Amino acid sequence: MIPEATHYLKATVSLFSPNVFLNASKLSAQGAPSSLQTRRNLRVSHCLAANVSHPKKQREKVEIPGLKMVTYGDRMHYIPGLAKPVYSPWKMSFKDPRLYRSPPAQEMALYKDKPCYVFNQRTSILEGVRQAAWLTKTHLSPGLLPHLVSLAAKPENQLPNQDERVQNAIKHARFWDTTEPRPRKEKYSKTLLLNLLHLCASLQPSHPAVGRRILAENYSLAATWKRGEDLFQIRGRNGLLHCSMDPLPRICGEQEVLETSDRVLESFCPVSPTIDLQQVSVYKEEMNYTGFRGEYPYPHAHTLYFLETSDPNCQLRPEQFRAKMIMFTFGNALARAHKLYGTQPQSLLERPITVQAVGTNGRIFQFLVFQLNTTDLSGDDGIKNQAWLDEDVELYDFAKVRPFIKRKEVKVPAGLAGYKPETFSKFLTLYLHGAA
Amino acid sequence: MALSCLTRALRSLTLSQPALLSSQVNKYSFPFASTVNLQPSELCISFFVCKAPVAQLKLGTLVPSTVSQCRGFLTTASLKQNRTYWKQMDKYTTRPMGMKKTGGRDHTGKIRTRGIGGGHKQRYRWVDFQRLRYEPNKEGQPFEEKVVQVRYDPCRSADIALIAGGNRKRWIIATEKMQAGDIIKTSGVIGRMAVSANEGDAYPLGALPVGTLVNNLEIQPGKGSQFIRAAGTTGVLLRKVNGTAIVQLPSKQQVQVLETCMVTVGRVSNIDHNKRIIGKAGRNRWLGIRPSSGLWKRKGGWAGRKIKPLPQMKSYINLPLISAN
Numbered sequence: 200m201i202p203e204a205t206h207y208l209k210a211t212v213s214l215f216s217p218n219v220f221l222n223a224s225k226l227s228a229q230g231a232p233s234s235l236q237t238r239r240n241l242r243v244s245h246c247l248a249a250n251v252s253h254p255k256k257q258r259e260k261v262e263i264p265g266l267k268m269v270t271y272g273d274r275m276h277y278i279p280g281l282a283k284p285v286y287s288p289w290k291m292s293f294k295d296p297r298l299y300r301s302p303p304a305q306e307m308a309l310y311k312d313k314p315c316y317v318f319n320q321r322t323s324i325l326e327g328v329r330q331a332a333w334l335t336k337t338h339l340s341p342g343l344l345p346h347l348v349s350l351a352a353k354p355e356n357q358l359p360n361q362d363e364r365v366q367n368a369i370k371h372a373r374f375w376d377t378t379e380p381r382p383r384k385e386k387y388s389k390t391l392l393l394n395l396l397h398l399c400a401s402l403q404p405s406h407p408a409v410g411r412r413i414l415a416e417n418y419s420l421a422a423t424w425k426r427g428e429d430l431f432q433i434r435g436r437n438g439l440l441h442c443s444m445d446p447l448p449r450i451c452g453e454q455e456v457l458e459t460s461d462r463v464l465e466s467f468c469p470v471s472p473t474i475d476l477q478q479v480s481v482y483k484e485e486m487n488y489t490g491f492r493g494e495y496p497y498p499h500a501h502t503l504y505f506l507e508t509s510d511p512n513c514q515l516r517p518e519q520f521r522a523k524m525i526m527f528t529f530g531n532a533l534a535r536a537h538k539l540y541g542t543q544p545q546s547l548l549e550r551p552i553t554v555q556a557v558g559t560n561g562r563i564f565q566f567l568v569f570q571l572n573t574t575d576l577s578g579d580d581g582i583k584n585q586a587w588l589d590e591d592v593e594l595y596d597f598a599k600v601r602p603f604i605k606r607k608e609v610k611v612p613a614g615l616a617g618y619k620p621e622t623f624s625k626f627l628t629l630y631l632h633g634a635a
Numbered sequence: 636m637a638l639s640c641l642t643r644a645l646r647s648l649t650l651s652q653p654a655l656l657s658s659q660v661n662k663y664s665f666p667f668a669s670t671v672n673l674q675p676s677e678l679c680i681s682f683f684v685c686k687a688p689v690a691q692l693k694l695g696t697l698v699p700s701t702v703s704q705c706r707g708f709l710t711t712a713s714l715k716q717n718r719t720y721w722k723q724m725d726k727y728t729t730r731p732m733g734m735k736k737t738g739g740r741d742h743t744g745k746i747r748t749r750g751i752g753g754g755h756k757q758r759y760r761w762v763d764f765q766r767l768r769y770e771p772n773k774e775g776q777p778f779e780e781k782v783v784q785v786r787y788d789p790c791r792s793a794d795i796a797l798i799a800g801g802n803r804k805r806w807i808i809a810t811e812k813m814q815a816g817d818i819i820k821t822s823g824v825i826g827r828m829a830v831s832a833n834e835g836d837a838y839p840l841g842a843l844p845v846g847t848l849v850n851n852l853e854i855q856p857g858k859g860s861q862f863i864r865a866a867g868t869t870g871v872l873l874r875k876v877n878g879t880a881i882v883q884l885p886s887k888q889q890v891q892v893l894e895t896c897m898v899t900v901g902r903v904s905n906i907d908h909n910k911r912i913i914g915k916a917g918r919n920r921w922l923g924i925r926p927s928s929g930l931w932k933r934k935g936g937w938a939g940r941k942i943k944p945l946p947q948m949k950s951y952i953n954l955p956l957i958s959a960n
Binding site for chain 2 (some may be wrong): 467476
């Protein structure tokens with residue numbers, strides 16, 4: 200090709216290339232990009248072309264010590280060739296709470312290099328009950344202890360017309376407590392729990408110790424402990440707490456407590472026990488808080504009542520729900536132990552702390568009794584805490600607003616069906632434990 | 636209101652600028668406005684069309700100049716609605732993400748691929764294709780992970796598995812016999828002896844014996860697997876040649892890759908995927924496949940069975956070029 204023609208062809212190409220437009224825009228005083236073609240130019244500005252904008256690669260700024268950069272800051276306008284002036288970030292001379300920006304984590308006062316693993320009320324741990332047992336150094340036994348169950352068999356520990364009154368309570372919660380066709384799950388589970396608690400509380404004339412208790416809701420719990428190399432914390436608000444003036448008696452004798460040191464905790468390699476826990480670098484060490492300040496008249500946690508949350512982001516499966524019960528029960532016991540005996544780890548508490556828990560979804564109940572024997576949780580050996588878990592106990596089979604009909608046959612009639620009285624007796628036992 | 640927008644737009648138009656070319660280029664100060672629609676809504680301001688001024692250069696070639704500037708502005712509501720914001724996450728998460736369907740349209744808004752559109756809503760589960768991804772403090776050591784769940788993925792033909800190891804969980808492409816509760820191993824070490832690999836484990840190609848069935852092949856080490864990911868597919872490790880390995884892909888094409896590229900052992904899950912019967916047009920529509928044209932068209936040279944020799948082996952190793960200089 201003729202050299203002059205190639206030269207002008209190159210010039211032509213350079214004219215139509217987008218770089219020319221961009222260069223022109225850089226040189227222009229107002230920085231406006233140009234467009235020449237009669238049709239709409241999609242390369243003009245990035246807001247016109249709906250490309251996914253790639254982050255521009257910034258040129259590396261090299262700092263040479265001792266070399267002062269000549270900037271256009273003094274001249275008050277941009278000059279090509281001079282460096283961009285760097286100013287210190289402007290700070291307001293007074294504090295305005297609306298305009299406060301929190302510093303990054305590394306600059307906060309409570310920042311620590313070692314992370315802490317936090318269990319809160321929305322945590323759903325992968326391995327469920329086994330992981331909770333490892334974290335709390337607990338030996339888990341299925342089923343409640345027989346001497347607790349036999350407590351309910353005694354006639355003075357039963358309500359008059361017990362079955363009828365409990366069935367009325369269920370019907371109230373499931374059918375009558377709404378103006379809509381049927382109440383929603385969160386509503387009826389809460390109503391049912393409160394109704395059952397009310398029924399249990401009606402035994403106060405015969406069991407005066409019941410009157411030395413109070414129900415507390417939405418209190419904040421905090422407990423810290425060390426397990427191996429890692430620091431763990433329980434923080435959060437859990438549902439309903441029954442706290443009393445008198446502590447619960449110990450469930451297990453000394454001999455069985457010492458026998459737990461022979462048991463081995465279940466491990467679940469290759470999954471780490473800290474999976475699904477929230478990792479924080481900004482935390483307060485030695486954070487132990489029972490939820491109540493100072494000399495509260497009802498300091499001993501008696502029973503925790505857990506309901507299933509309606510939050511769609513943290514739907515807990517039954518296994519994870521039981522794990523949450525174990526963790527919060529342990530948290531309450533540990534916070535109390537730290538308050539009574541100090542934060543130094545103790546391998547055997549002379550008076551083990553017992554806390555109970557009941558979890559429900561409106562029909563199925565989980566009963567838990569936890570005994571804290573030791574606060575020395577760093578190693579895997581030694582005396583362990585104990586827990587007795589009764590899983591998936593149904594109170595009734597069906598509570599249908601409309602009968603379930605299949606092929607013109609009524610499979611399940613409307614109303615309450617399949618009521619099981621043993622479940623309420625267990626509930627009552629746990630309620631009266633310590634008062635009977 | 637429209638008048639204020641117009642004055643604002645006019646104010647933003649720049650005046651003449653010196654061009655990059657020689658000084659013989661004429662300067663034009665004002666663009667030509669062809670149509671101005673004064674409509675009540677702000678968004679419907681039409682584009683100012685500039686007639687390109689023409690400059691004369693030395694040889695008489697007519698070349699449009701870059702002189703007169705006109706800032707372009709939008710004529711439609713917003714072109715940003717086809718931006719893929721949902722894909723721009725930095726942090727890995729196992730939570731399924733809401734996905735925006737493109738309908739076969741590209742960034743300009745026109746159809747680039749025909750026959751795509753509609754179908755059931757799908758949530759995207761972010762699959763980690765880089766199997767050899769170490770946890771932050773545990774570089775360099777082979778590790779094991781446990782399979783928590785194997786489930787259907789609407790976004791691909793294969794099933795995906797949720798695996799948990801250490802402090803993290805991630806999704807991977809499941810292999811044929813993977814089940815919940817299995818332990819799978821990932822190792823980046825190439826020993827002298829070939830490893831007898833179990834299905835689902837991931838090793839570099841140099842560590843596996845010749846003849847192993849593999850899937851999820853990386854062609855560049857550390858990039859993540861790009862080949863053999865569809866349901867029921869498998870590749871074969873054919874031979875290992877000093878520092879490289881040759882793998883046969885499901886299409887019988889052979890590729891040569893570095894032996895440090897990671898690969899998973901076994902067949903990809905959902906092996907009966909190609910035997911499924913769609914059954915009705917509606918099921919195809921549920922999958923997001925729009926009907927092809929119903930007209931009869933004479934087929935060209937592309938149709939019919941072709942019997943050709945295999946293409947040459949493709950090599951993905953960047954050997955240093957031997958230049959003649």
